[in-house]
Amino acid sequence: MSELEHRFIEGDPALPVLLLLHGTGGGPDDLLGLVDHLSPGSATLAPAGPVTENGMARWFRRLAEGVFDFEDVLVRAHQLADFVVGARERYGLGERRIVAVGFSNGANIAAAVTLVRPDALREAVLFAGMTPLPDPPLLDLSDSRVFLANGQRDPMAPLASADRLAGLLAERGASVARSLHPGGHQITADGLAAAREWL
Numbered sequence: 001m002s003e004l005e006h007r008f009i010e011g012d013p014a015l016p017v018l019l020l021l022h023g024t025g026g027g028p029d030d031l032l033g034l035v036d037h038l039s040p041g042s043a044t045l046a047p048a049g050p051v052t053e054n055g056m057a058r059w060f061r062r063l064a065e066g067v068f069d070f071e072d073v074l075v076r077a078h079q080l081a082d083f084v085v086g087a088r089e090r091y092g093l094g095e096r097r098i099v100a101v102g103f104s105n106g107a108n109i110a111a112a113v114t115l116v117r118p119d120a121l122r123e124a125v126l127f128a129g130m131t132p133l134p135d136p137p138l139l140d141l142s143d144s145r146v147f148l149a150n151g152q153r154d155p156m157a158p159l160a161s162a163d164r165l166a167g168l169l170a171e172r173g174a175s176v177a178r179s180l181h182p183g184g185h186q187i188t189a190d191g192l193a194a195a196r197e198w199l
Contacts, residue, residue, distance in 0.1 A: 004047040004083045008091055011043030016097035016199065019084060019121070020046040021106030023128075025056035031101060037192045038101065038125070039199055045087055045098070049105070050079065059109035060132075066156065073112050073132050080109055081117035099199065100124040103187060104157065108132040111146075111165055115172070118144055125195045127187045128154060130161035131168065142173035147198045149179040149191035156185045 007028045011017070016039060022030040028046035035042055049057040051072070060076040061069040084098060100110035100121055107129030113121045115136040122144045129148060146169050150162040159180075166176050179194040 004050055004080070006045060006047035006083075006087075008046075008087070009044045012041040013043075013096065015039055015042040016099045016123070017043045017045055017093055019098055019100040019110075020044055021059065021080075021100055021102035021110050022046075022049065022057070023104035023106050024049075024053070024058050026103075026106070027057060031103060031106075034101060034187070034192065038196050039099075043091075043093075045084075045091070047080070047083060049109075050076065059105050060112075066158075068108075068132060070133055073109075074116065076109060077112035077116050077132075081113050081120035084113075084120045097123060101127075101195075102129065103127045104129070104185065107157075111169075112136075114141070114144055114146060114174070115139070115168065125149075125199070126165075127191060127195075128157045128185050129165065130157040131165040136168060136172075138172065140173055141169060144169070144172075144174040145177075145198075146174055147177045147179070147195050149181070149187070149195060151181050151183045151185060151188075153183060154185045 020031040049059040051058045061072040102110035107126035110124045112132040125147045181188045
């Protein structure tokens, strides 16, 4: 199992397992409060981002604000995918649904894993995410489902980049659902309600 510091909390085996992926500077506990809004009773797998930037945990390196180190994105996407594959065995998850729930940087790494490792992750809820890779491989994602919630005035995850991500996923056959709000870089109550219905 690819080693990532993490928390695993048992839940109802009839419900999906939520893979919680925090934003920059966060940690494994950050998104636990979302579980009751999205899928009450679900098991949760909450790893910590392995990269440090000025003392803040992240999922991959960046060269500047909004400028990703694409080589590192790819390396870290495979690292997280291997972690998920290993967690299935370690925690006896079998063929249960694993749904990534990511915010900001966590949404971006979830998007990257969805694009490059459908063997590990086929469902993702992305809050305030954007395109993580400029030219991902042309894999068959026809069994993948992705929900994107974005703010129309988000300075950190511009809507044009979220639109590009939705297009990349759809071009590869993924089922894409979207929820837009008029605000910025945040998770909204409406977004949570739409994500719960999508789940």
